[in-house]
Amino acid sequence: MLFLQLPLLLALFVGGDNEENKNSVPEGFQEPVSFKVICVLSFHNSSWVQSLCSGWLGELQTHGWKNNPGTIIYLWPWSKGNFSNEELMEMQNFFHMSFVRFVQAFYSLAKKWKLEYPFEGQIAKGCELHAGEAPVGFIRTAYQGSDFLSFQNKSWVSSPEGGRRAQILRRLLNLFEGNQETIHKLLSDTCPRFLLGLLDAGKAYLQRQVRPEAWLSPGPSPGPGQLTLVCHVSGFYPKPIWVMWMRGEQEQQGTQRNDILPNADGTSYLRVSLDVEASEASGLSCRVRHSSLGGQDIILHWDHHSSVGWIALAVIVTLVLMAGLAFWLWKHW
Ligand SMILES: *[C@@H]1O[C@H](CO)[C@@H](O)[C@H](O)[C@H]1NC(C)=O
Numbered sequence: 001m002l003f004l005q006l007p008l009l010l011a012l013f014v015g016g017d018n019e020e021n022k023n024s025v026p027e028g029f030q031e032p033v034s035f036k037v038i039c040v041l042s043f044h045n046s047s048w049v050q051s052l053c054s055g056w057l058g059e060l061q062t063h064g065w066k067n068n069p070g071t072i073i074y075l076w077p078w079s080k081g082n083f084s085n086e087e088l089m090e091m092q093n094f095f096h097m098s099f100v101r102f103v104q105a106f107y108s109l110a111k112k113w114k115l116e117y118p119f120e121g122q123i124a125k126g127c128e129l130h131a132g133e134a135p136v137g138f139i140r141t142a143y144q145g146s147d148f149l150s151f152q153n154k155s156w157v158s159s160p161e162g163g164r165r166a167q168i169l170r171r172l173l174n175l176f177e178g179n180q181e182t183i184h185k186l187l188s189d190t191c192p193r194f195l196l197g198l199l200d201a202g203k204a205y206l207q208r209q210v211r212p213e214a215w216l217s218p219g220p221s222p223g224p225g226q227l228t229l230v231c232h233v234s235g236f237y238p239k240p241i242w243v244m245w246m247r248g249e250q251e252q253q254g255t256q257r258n259d260i261l262p263n264a265d266g267t268s269y270l271r272v273s274l275d276v277e278a279s280e281a282s283g284l285s286c287r288v289r290h291s292s293l294g295g296q297d298i299i300l301h302w303d304h305h306s307s308v309g310w311i312a313l314a315v316i317v318t319l320v321l322m323a324g325l326a327f328w329l330w331k332h333w
C-alpha cells in the first residue's frame with residue numbers, strides 16, 4: 001500500500017494555476033522537445049537496492065542524481081533553467097521522497113507477491129512538447145525490462161506484459177481521482193515550464209553549429225573486382241545531415257547509410273558507403289550537406305582520394321625511414 005503514497009507526494013510539487021495552455025516549441029528547436037527523468041532500480045536482496053537516476057533533455061543528459069542524501073547534480077551551467085533555488089530544492093525534495101517511497105513500495109510488493117531477487121524496476125517520467133498542441137506528460141514504469149504501468153492523459157494504464165499484477169495496481173491507483181489530476185498537472189504544467197526554461201537557458205549550446213569533417217576510405221571488398229567506397233562524416237552538430245554518393249549531379253541509388261552514432265563530445269558520426277565495380281569507381285564523389293556549412297556542401301572525389309592515398313603512403317614511408325635514420329644516428333653518436 002505504500003505505493004499509493006507516491007501520487008500523494010506528487011501533490012507537494014505542483015504549483016498554482018494550471019490552465020491547458022497550448023505550447024509553441026521555441027524557434028530553432030526541432031519538435032518534439034522533451035524532458036524526462038529516468039531511474040533504474042536494481043533490487044539485489046530484501047535490504048539492498050542500487051539506483052541510477054538521471055535527467056534528459058531529448059538525448060542530452062542534463063542532470064544526474066546523487067544518493068544519500070538525494071541531490072540533483074546539474075551537469076551544465078544552464079541545467080537549472082529558469083527555476084528559482086527554492087523551486088529546485090522543492091523539486092529535489094520531491095524526487096528524494098518519492099524515490100524513497102517508491103523503493104519502499106517495491107519492497108512491500110515484492111514481499112506480498114513473493115517476487116524473486118534480484119529484479120529490476122525502471123521509471124521514466126517527463127513531458128513532451130509538439131508545436132501547437134497541449135504538452136504531453138507521461139510516466140512509464142517497467143519491471144524486469146517489460147512495460148508494467150504507465151500514466152496517460154489522466155489515468156493509469158496497465159500494459160499487457162504487466163499481467164495481473166499491473167492490473168491490480170492500476171485499479172488501486174485509479175481509485176484516487178484527485179491524485180491523477182495532480183500528477184497530470186505536474187506533468188503537463190510544471191514539467192513543460194521547466195523544459196521551456198531549460199531550452200531558453202541552454203539556447204547558445206543547444207543551437208550551436210559544428211561543422212563536420214569528412215574523409216574517404218576503401219571498405220572490405222564485397223567480391224572479386226568490386227570496391228566498397230566509404231565516406232566518413234564526423235564531428236557535426238546538430239544531427240540532421242544529408243550525405244550521398246554522387247556521380248556528377250546524379251545521386252547513386254545504391255548508397256547505404258548507417259545509423260548516426262554519437263561521439264563523446266556530443267557531436268555525431270555517420271558512415272555512408274557504396275558498392276561498385278572497381279572500374280566504375282572513378283568519377284564518384286561523396287557530398288555532405290549540413291546546416292553548419294551554410295549552403296557550401298563538402299564534396300570529396302574518390303579519384304582524388306586514391307591519389308591522395310598514395311601520396312600519404314609515400315609521405316608516411318619517408319617519415320618512417322627518416323625517423324629510423326635519426327634513431328640510428330642518435331644511437332651511434
Ligand atoms: C544483501 O546483500 C548485501 C551485499 O551482498 C549483503 O551484505 C546483505 O547481507 C544482504 N542482505 C540480505 C538480507 O540478504
Ligand SMILES: *[C@@H]1O[C@H](CO)[C@@H](O)[C@H](O)[C@H]1NC(C)=O
Pocket residue numbers: 152153
Ligand atoms: C487523451 O485524451 C484526449 C482527449 O481528452 C484524447 O483525444 C486522446 O486520444 C487521449 N490520449 C490517450 C493516449 O489516451
Ligand SMILES: *[C@@H]1O[C@H](CO)[C@@H](O)[C@H](O)[C@H]1NC(C)=O
Pocket residue numbers: 082083084193194196197200
Ligand atoms: C520560465 O520560462 C517559461 C517559458 O518561457 C515560463 O513559462 C515560466 O513562467 C518561467 N518561469 C518559471 C519560474 O517557470
